[in-house]
Amino acid sequence: MAKTRNAAANKAAKAEAKAARKAASKERRSQLWQAFQIQRKEDKRLLPYMIGAFVLIVAASVALGLFAGGFTTYLMIPLGVVFGALVAFIIFGRRAQKSVYRKAEGQTGAAAWALDNLRGKWRVTPGVAATGHFDAVHRVIGRPGVIFVGEGSATRVKPLLAQEKKRTARLVGDVPIYDIVIGNGDDQVPLAKLERHLNKLPANITVKQMDSLESRLAALGTKIGPAAMPKGPLPTQAKMRGVQRTVRRK
Incomplete structure (x- = not known):
């Protein structure tokens, strides 16, 4: 009986921890999306830079895949998409950071x-x-x-x-x-x-x-x-x- 109760308690604890992680992940995504929306409205160059970097990297990956031929052609397309998205996210992070520091500069504290x-x-x-x-x-x-x-x-x-x-x-x-x-x-x-x-x-x-x-x-x-x-x-x-x-x- 004790083992059954312990197993049930462990299962409940794991489920609670999983739900907490899921909620925290959802909150982070929500905060990130809100930050992106704010930055997009304030920084008119953000979307062109992000889209341009993404398209350029994907296009380069496709061209490289076509040049290599064979299985590499199909491999380079998803790699290009992933890498392009990563670079676009880095651009967003850098420009958002600069914007935050620009607003904070000269203020007390x-x-x-x-x-x-x-x-x-x-x-x-x-x-x-x-x-x-x-x-x-x-x-x-x-x-x-x-x-x-x-x-x-x-x-x-x-x-x-x-x-x-x-x-x-x-x-x-x-x-x-x-x-x-x-x-x-x-x-x-x-x-x-x-x-x-x-x-x-x-x-x-x-x-x-x-x-x-x-x-x-x-x-x-x-x-x-x-x-x-x-x-x-x-x-x-x-x-x-x-x-x-x-x-x-x-």
């Missing part, structure tokens, strides 16, 4: 949002320092070492960066410390190129050293705390008096 969406083994601590105007410095720990990323007015951010580098240098020893200011001016990094810029930095420390650094730097804390930072980019003209008062009280 944009750099923190971009850092939070980094791919790879990065340890991000948002808002280690900030001003009442929402100029902020965020700390990133990665294979290059410690990276401080500042957003806001360069004249106000640079002193914050210098102060954080000085505080941190006392704890990290010979570990390299980098500083980045987000923007489109001289010696600044555009928001859309932030991840690429971080990935180009040399690997100076190991993952174990990253863990040790994270523990040591946690003792420094933050000047304002992540809770006071906006959750994602905010419009430049947004009313943020309440949040600014929170920062000043910190």
Whole structure:
């Protein structure tokens, strides 16, 4: 009897897990379709680029198949369709990503949002320092070492960066410390190129050293705390008096 109950429970659990995966997959497809519809309306070149890439790749595959002859002719057609669809999807993803960064650029909290969406083994601590105007410095720990990323007015951010580098240098020893200011001016990094810029930095420390650094730097804390930072980019003209008062009280 116990075995029967266990078997029934396992079967029910598997069915529930399968239903959850199916629901999650359906939700992802729905979100993807919605994102495509929004991007298609905003980006008039999206469909021509996607369709053009798809047709070009399929045509090239068919031509190659006809040239090779035999069974290859029939093999190249489905391969061309699959590869063409993949390239079209990549084009959609790249253009959608550029559009998102373009909208976020210049908005409060944009750099923190971009850092939070980094791919790879990065340890991000948002808002280690900030001003009442929402100029902020965020700390990133990665294979290059410690990276401080500042957003806001360069004249106000640079002193914050210098102060954080000085505080941190006392704890990290010979570990390299980098500083980045987000923007489109001289010696600044555009928001859309932030991840690429971080990935180009040399690997100076190991993952174990990253863990040790994270523990040591946690003792420094933050000047304002992540809770006071906006959750994602905010419009430049947004009313943020309440949040600014929170920062000043910190």
